[in-house]
Amino acid sequence: MHKNFKNIEKIVFGRGSFNQLDEIIAPIRKENDGFFVFVVDKYFEGKELENRIPKQAKDVVYFIDVDPKEPTTDQIDNLRDEVIEKNGMPSGIVGIGGGSIMDIAKASALMFKNEGSSVPYQGLNLIKNEGIYHLGVPTVSGTGAECSMTAVLSGPEKKLVLKCEWTVFNQVILDPDLTATVPSDQWFYTGMDTFIHCIESKSGINYNVFSQAYGDQSIALCKEVFLGENAGQNPENDEKLMMASLFGGLSLTYSEVGACHALSYGLSVVLGMKHGYANCLAFNHLDEFYGDAVNDFRGMVKRFNVTLPQGLSKSWTEQQITDMAQVAINLPFMWRHAIGEDWESKFGLEDIKNLYRRM
Amino acid sequence: MHKNFKNIEKIVFGRGSFNQLDEIIAPIRKENDGFFVFVVDKYFEGKELENRIPKQAKDVVYFIDVDPKEPTTDQIDNLRDEVIEKNGMPSGIVGIGGGSIMDIAKASALMFKNEGSSVPYQGLNLIKNEGIYHLGVPTVSGTGAECSMTAVLSGPEKKLVLKCEWTVFNQVILDPDLTATVPSDQWFYTGMDTFIHCIESKSGINYNVFSQAYGDQSIALCKEVFLGENAGQNPENDEKLMMASLFGGLSLTYSEVGACHALSYGLSVVLGMKHGYANCLAFNHLDEFYGDAVNDFRGMVKRFNVTLPQGLSKSWTEQQITDMAQVAINLPFMWRHAIGEDWESKFGLEDIKNLYRRM
Numbered sequence: 053m054h055k056n057f058k059n060i061e062k063i064v065f066g067r068g069s070f071n072q073l074d075e076i077i078a079p080i081r082k083e084n085d086g087f088f089v090f091v092v093d094k095y096f097e098g099k100e101l102e103n104r105i106p107k108q109a110k111d112v113v114y115f116i117d118v119d120p121k122e123p124t125t126d127q128i129d130n131l132r133d134e135v136i137e138k139n140g141m142p143s144g145i146v147g148i149g150g151g152s153i154m155d156i157a158k159a160s161a162l163m164f165k166n167e168g169s170s171v172p173y174q175g176l177n178l179i180k181n182e183g184i185y186h187l188g189v190p191t192v193s194g195t196g197a198e199c200s201m202t203a204v205l206s207g208p209e210k211k212l213v214l215k216c217e218w219t220v221f222n223q224v225i226l227d228p229d230l231t232a233t234v235p236s237d238q239w240f241y242t243g244m245d246t247f248i249h250c251i252e253s254k255s256g257i258n259y260n261v262f263s264q265a266y267g268d269q270s271i272a273l274c275k276e277v278f279l280g281e282n283a284g285q286n287p288e289n290d291e292k293l294m295m296a297s298l299f300g301g302l303s304l305t306y307s308e309v310g311a312c313h314a315l316s317y318g319l320s321v322v323l324g325m326k327h328g329y330a331n332c333l334a335f336n337h338l339d340e341f342y343g344d345a346v347n348d349f350r351g352m353v354k355r356f357n358v359t360l361p362q363g364l365s366k367s368w369t370e371q372q373i374t375d376m377a378q379v380a381i382n383l384p385f386m387w388r389h390a391i392g393e394d395w396e397s398k399f400g401l402e403d404i405k406n407l408y409r410r411m
Numbered sequence: 412m413h414k415n416f417k418n419i420e421k422i423v424f425g426r427g428s429f430n431q432l433d434e435i436i437a438p439i440r441k442e443n444d445g446f447f448v449f450v451v452d453k454y455f456e457g458k459e460l461e462n463r464i465p466k467q468a469k470d471v472v473y474f475i476d477v478d479p480k481e482p483t484t485d486q487i488d489n490l491r492d493e494v495i496e497k498n499g500m501p502s503g504i505v506g507i508g509g510g511s512i513m514d515i516a517k518a519s520a521l522m523f524k525n526e527g528s529s530v531p532y533q534g535l536n537l538i539k540n541e542g543i544y545h546l547g548v549p550t551v552s553g554t555g556a557e558c559s560m561t562a563v564l565s566g567p568e569k570k571l572v573l574k575c576e577w578t579v580f581n582q583v584i585l586d587p588d589l590t591a592t593v594p595s596d597q598w599f600y601t602g603m604d605t606f607i608h609c610i611e612s613k614s615g616i617n618y619n620v621f622s623q624a625y626g627d628q629s630i631a632l633c634k635e636v637f638l639g640e641n642a643g644q645n646p647e648n649d650e651k652l653m654m655a656s657l658f659g660g661l662s663l664t665y666s667e668v669g670a671c672h673a674l675s676y677g678l679s680v681v682l683g684m685k686h687g688y689a690n691c692l693a694f695n696h697l698d699e700f701y702g703d704a705v706n707d708f709r710g711m712v713k714r715f716n717v718t719l720p721q722g723l724s725k726s727w728t729e730q731q732i733t734d735m736a737q738v739a740i741n742l743p744f745m746w747r748h749a750i751g752e753d754w755e756s757k758f759g760l761e762d763i764k765n766l767y768r769r770m
Contacts, residue, residue, distance in 0.1 A: 054425030056435060059418040062576075065621040065665065066413030076415060217421075228620075261587075261650040262424040265658060269628040291620035299624060306424065 057305045058217035060199050060224045065294075067287075070189060070227040074106030077144060080185045085140040087111050091131075091156050093118060093149030093191060101191075101230070105148070112139060118152035121324060125170040125207040128156065132163045144185030144222075148230075150242065151195030151204075151327070154188050158219050159203035161186035174205060174212040179219075187223040191230045193293040194242035194328065196249055196301025198224050211321050211379075226298070228290040239285055240278075240356050241328030243293055244349070246300035247274040248331050251345040253300075253307035256389035260306050267303035270296045278352040310390030311341045314383045315407055318376030323368075336360055337410040341390060365409045377404040416664050417576035419558050419583045424653075426646075429548060429586040433465030436503060439544045444499035446470050450490075450515050452477060452508030452550060460550075460589070464507070471498060477511035480683065484529040484566040487515065491522045503544030503581075507589075509601065510554030510686070513547050517578050518562035520545035533564060533571035538578075546582040550589045552652040553601035553687065555608055555660025557583050570680050570738075585657070587649040598644055599637075599715050600687030602652055603708070605659035606633040607690050610704040612659075612666035615748035619665050626662035629655045637711040669749030670700045673742045674766055677735030682727075695719055696769040700749060724768045736763040 064072055077088060087110035094117040096102055107113055112135060135142060141164065147157025161183035163170050173179050190198045197203075201220055202213040234242075250267040253259060259267075273296035276282070277289045312335045319330035332353070339346045353360060365373065381387070381404055387395045423431055436447060446469035453476040455461055466472055471494060494501060500523065506516025520542035522529050532538050549557045556562075560579055561572040593601075609626040612618060618626075632655035635641070636648045671694045678689035691712075698705045712719060724732065740746070740763055746754045 053431065054423050054428045056421055056423040056431065056582075058421050061420065062415055062417055064413050064415040066619065069413045072412065072415065223415075226621075260425065261647075261654055262585075265628055265632065265651075265654040268631075269624055272627075273624065288620075292624075295620055295624040 055306060058201065058220045060221050062223045063226060064224075065226040067229045067291075068227060069225050070104065070230060073146070073187075073189070073225060076223060076225070077106070077146070077187065080144045081108075083143045083185065085110070085142065087139060087142050089135055089142045089145040089160070090114065091116055091145065091147050091149070091153055091160070093153050096148065096191070101148070110139065112142075116149075116153065116156065118149065118156075122204060122206050122211070122320070122327070123152050123156045123159065125174070125205050128159045128163050128170050128205060131156070131160055136164070142184060144187065146187045146189065148189040148191060150190070150192035150238075151197040154190060154195065154197035155203040155205065157186050157188060158197075158221065159205055159214050162203070162214055162216075162218060170205060170214065171207045173214055174207055174210070176215045179214060179216045182218045185222050187225065188221045189225045189227070189230065190294070190297070192234050192238060192242045193231050193290070193297040194245040194300075196246065196297055196304065198226070199298055199301040200304070206321075211317065226294050228287070228294045231290045231294065232285070232287065234285070236285060236356070237358070238328070240352075240358055241326070241332055243274065243278065243296075244332050244335070244352070245328045246270060246293070246297045247278070247345075247349065247352075248312050248335050249300040249309060250274070250303055251342050252310040252312055252390070253303045255342055255345075256308060256310050257392055258307045258389050262305065263303045263307040266299040266305075267307070270299035270303060273299070275348070279348070279355060283355060308385060308389035310386050311407070312338055314380040314386040315376075315404070317383060318379040318408070321379045322372055322376045332358075332360060333364070333411055334407075337407065365411050368408070373405050373408050374401075376408055377401050380404050414665060417560065417579045419580050421582045422585065423583075424585040426588045426650075427586060428584050429463060429589060432505070432546075432548070432584060435582060435584070436465070436505070436546065439503050440467075442502045442544065444469070444501065446498060446501050448494055448501045448504040448519070449473070450475055450504065450506050450508070450512055450519070452512050455507065455550070460507070469498065471501075475508075475512065475515065477508065477515075481563060481565055481570070481679070481686070482511050482515045482518065484533070484564050487518045487522050487529050487564060490515070490519055495523070501543060503546065505546045505548065507548040507550060509549070509551035509597075510556040513549060513554065513556035514562040514564065516545050516547060517556075517580065518564055518573050521562070521573055521575075521577060529564060529573065530566050532573055533566055533569070535574045538573060538575045541577045544581050546584065547580045548584045548586070548589065549653070549656070551593050551597060551601045552590050552649070552656040553604040553659075555605065555656055555663065557585070558657055558660040559663070570676065585653050587646070587653045590649045590653065591644070591646070593644070595644060595715070596717070597687070599711075599717055600685070600691055602633065602637065602655075603691050603694070603711070604687045605629060605652070605656045606637070606708065606711075607671050607694050608659040608668060609633070609662055610701050611669040611671055611749070612662045614701055615667060615669050616751055617666045617748050621664065622662045622666040625658040625664075626666070629658035629662060632658070634707070638707070638714060642714060667744060667748035669745050670697055670766070673739040673745040674735075674763070676742060677738040677767070680738045681731055681735045691717075691719060692723070692770055693766075696766065724770045727767070732764050732767050735767055736760050739763050
């Protein structure tokens with residue numbers, strides 16, 4: 053059985069395409085109560101982009117600070133309940149921001165049509181009804197959230213995804229101009245998320261020619277953006293990194309992330325580290341998993357004078373290391389992909405703890 | 412304004428994925444009269460694949476010979492009228508075959524829901540209603556018809572496309588095993604269609620980073636399949652060429668074909684030549700448009716001992732050459748892409764006739 057995957061329904065790509073948002077959502081406004089919810093990264097509040105949001109009288113705009121932590125089940129449920137109570141059922145929801153905002157838009161779209169708390173829906177195909185129309189406008193490139201079937205939510209007990217084909221956006225607007233003002237550290241860490249996606253996709257048993265066609269091209273684009281003659285944040289590379297992110301996400305359609313993402317989840321859950329940064333911390337120590345790609349990564353780190361702290365684990369308690377390893381080992385599909393069907397006979401909690409101790 | 416394009420809604424890729432067809436269409440059978448129409452390349456009649464079609468009692472299977480000519484408006488209208496008269500409105504239509512079968516499936520799906528002759532709908536966005544569910548199973552790689560918004564039909568007056576977002580397939584099954592038995596000449600000519608799509612996409616004013624990301628990867632895959640160490644028809648290359656075809660089609664989303672396809676249309680309309688073969692005849696003489704890519708192409712021709720006839724134009728009448736040039740010049744968007752906004756001031760009917768005289 054091969055995966056039958058759901059594509060983003062419609063895509064517009066190009067500089068300034070954000071200006072087409074009003075026209076794109078106009079026909080959708082005929083549905084439900086005719087208004088839209090916009091969830092926007094707080095970074096854009098008071099900035100030029102705020103005035104470009106095609107807000108109509110009944111629309112609701114939320115500026116959301118996603119910096120301290122990733123979206124939670126409570127946050128989604130509260131947003132849904134508040135909108136329905138005050139305004140009714142929206143025609144659609146638009147997310148404008150990075151990966152967390154994409155996840156909020158995707159998860160909320162589903163929860164507008166699925167009753168109760170989002171907690172019992174965390175997992176694969178547990179959602180009962182198709183959500184409302186949802187449109188993603190990524191303003192940072194690298195997460196792949198613009199095309200994935202998942203919306204990552206931290207629940208009271210676990211960090212888990214809402215995953216089903218209805219999670220995928222109905223529409224994505226890829227406007228490279230919107231990524232021009234990303235702070236350089238975030239640009240680097242989020243871009244590395246894509247590079248690492250592709251290397252992990254490539255280095256495991258689920259990889260196939262579909263994943264390779266997307267992944268190899270994404271890696272080539274990442275190398276141009278982070279190691280090429282014209283490396284760095286510039287308009288040409290904003291376009292390339294946006295495509296690399298999309299392709300990296302699509303490479304994962306048939307493949308899987310691996311050791312780095314498993315370790316990174318542990319760092320995020322236990323120590324609250326941001327996803328892209330945690331990936332970089334982990335990837336830097338995974339030569340035996342990812343070989344030369346780790347050297348390429350170190351070249352990129354050097355090229356952009358990124359400081360990756362060393363010896364962090366000295367300040368971690370044994371309990372923290374155990375807790376992180378527990379989070380990581382509870383992602384068996386990642387280890388299975390990275391090590392093989394028989395991974396449990398080769399690799400265990402102690403090995404994972406040792407990987408954390410290197411950091 | 413950037414194009415807002417419609418994706419294939421769902422894709423399954425992998426060897427043997429054709430076996431998932433029954434399960435995939437099961438939920439769609441609830442719509443309309445619950446039966447499916449299968450349009451299948453006559454090549455498969457009596458072959459093993461015929462027995463693998465998940466035909467149920469009320470389903471209708473047409474084996475269609477597409478070899479002598481491309482699909483016509485009459486053919487689509489007759490198929491639609493016959494099915495509706497005898498069986499009612501189908502739940503969906505499945506096309507199993509090459510580019511012409513893909514076009515028949517796409518065009519019929521639309522015409523089941525749009526009244527009258529298909530002739531007045533030939534053109535861009537002239538279709539009034541969304542069609543029925545349609546699913547494509549390509550058995551030859553290269554046309555890009557699996558992902559395009561167009562269905563090419565020859566009408567009484569012109570060869571033109573039904574083009575709108577509803578033309579795009581709801582589902583595509585990419586099973587590389589199905590392309591294993593393609594006759595070697597068809598394998599070559601249809602594969603070259605993809606290579607030429609990407610070179611034309613690249614060599615013109617509509618090209619952008621989206622088209623490049625798909626096109627460069629498709630070219631790389633074509634070079635592996637037709638020039639690499641392991642070149643030729645084999646299981647690995649069946650997978651690669653299937654991805655190359657998809658990527659070549661997606662490269663054209665934001666770009667355009669050019670001189671070669673314009674000339675090729677003239678050869679097809681006036682002399683009845685098959686599309687892939689006509690492309691090859693024309694491309695071989697377009698060094699000033701496509702430079703080194705024409706040399707790569709000649710290398711592929713040589714590698715597979717393909718005989719491209721020379722001096723054909725000696726047997727053409729002046730009237731035939733004029734007629735072909737008239738067909739070609741009536742594709743201004745191709746010349747505009749290939750030569751520039753001001754192409755009409757640089758290039759005219761006589762130049763096109765001279766290109767035909769080289770062949």
